[in-house]
Amino acid sequence: MTLQTINIDLPSDILLTLNESEVELKKRIKISLAVQLYIQKKVTIGKAAQIAGLSRFQFETLLSENEISISSLEIDDVFGDIEKLK
Incomplete structure (x- = not known):
């Protein structure tokens, strides 16, 4: 890189x-x-971890500690997936 x-x-x-x-x-x-x-x-979680100089796990932990979601799923997406699985 x-x-x-x-x-x-x-x-x-x-x-x-x-x-x-x-x-x-x-x-x-x-x-x-x-x-x-x-x-x-603007960037994926993997690219953000790379920018930060952290492993993906370390970056996800940092986000979690700061109450920042590590998922981009919205509640409607989850319910939509549930309906598709029925």
Whole structure:
């Protein structure tokens, strides 16, 4: 997998303000981006996990801990499937 580097400008004191290292902040940004893209249905759960730098299981666990659904099924889809199975 090839990677794309993107530079963003942040206030110079951001690491001090957050009391984080650059590595920790990069990880936080990648995870936040992945979650938002997944919520907005811009990427699949697998691609979001890849963006976050996590395994799919780790990413699903993160979503669950933040009460974010890991399924895109709607209740109508479930009832529709039940009717088809009858």
